[in-house]
């Protein structure tokens with residue numbers, strides 16, 4: 001209901017010239033958009049911010065193509081002065097759907113896009129366990145899961161409901177993480193999916209997989225700039241551990257035939273701490289993006305660049321209100337209360 005009221009209000013503001021005025025006031029500023037993965041099936045209902053429908057993404061890029069906004073790379077937005085309204089496209093994690101589901105769309109538009117890649121699952125090639133497990137349980141409300149797995153040293157029954165999914169996922173992930181072998185961890189995951197009759201494959205491809213090295217390097221042909229997102233998608237507060245995550249990420253990605261220098265970073269899950277900023281500089285990082293609200297302006301700290309998280313649950317009018325800067329201005333005003 002609230003969402004419907006918001007959408008109607010935004011349409012009225014747009015047709016009264018509010019978006020036009022916001023664009024005028026935001027000349028020279030940039031809206032940095034953040035995307036993640038894409039849905040092979042119904043994942044956009046499971047986590048709308050993590051898995052967008054490929055057709056929705058296609059519509060967004062088609063709209064941007066004919067819009068008053070100029071699509072530029074993050075480096076271009078940061079390093080040069082502009083008079084127009086700018087948009088930067090970024091994408092996090094490196095989900096396989098980036099090539100399999102929207103690779104043609106990216107090639108068609110050839111917009112500059114920064115893809116922040118977590119390298120562990122690129123290297124290992126399996127389903128990302130915590131996300132895949134959460135999806136399996138999301139699809140299994142009302143079912144009973146029996147864990148009788150010698151390798152996990154546990155025998156337990158879980159009656160799955162919408163309320164206890166998060167706690168079951170946390171408990172099972174802790175147990176699975178304790179298994180040394182990657183292939184055994186994958187086998188345990190697929191056994192759980194089989195028991196609960198949830199299909200983790202689409203057209204013969206494993207869902208929740210990361211891009212492989214061939215797909216990653218091929219994406220560069222479509223103006224995709226591969227950049228940093230830690231090796232294991234985590235944001236340690238300990239200096240040594242944090243730098244190790246960044247350096248392992250750099251070391252792995254450097255083996256690929258990358259066109260661009262690795263010097264841009266995205267904080268995993270938007271989680272970051274101020275002491276990490278100088279550590280990033282020491283690792284050679286020149287920009288870092290968050291998921292905080294706001295526009296990129298000439299005053300923005302280059303290691304705390306705000307972004308708007310687009311997703312399957314974002315209406316086109318909400319998307320446009322973000323691009324022109326109206327929504328972030330309203331949020332800023334509201335936070336002063």
Ligand SMILES: [Zn+2]
Nearest residue numbers: 092093268269
């Ligand atoms: Zn991420």
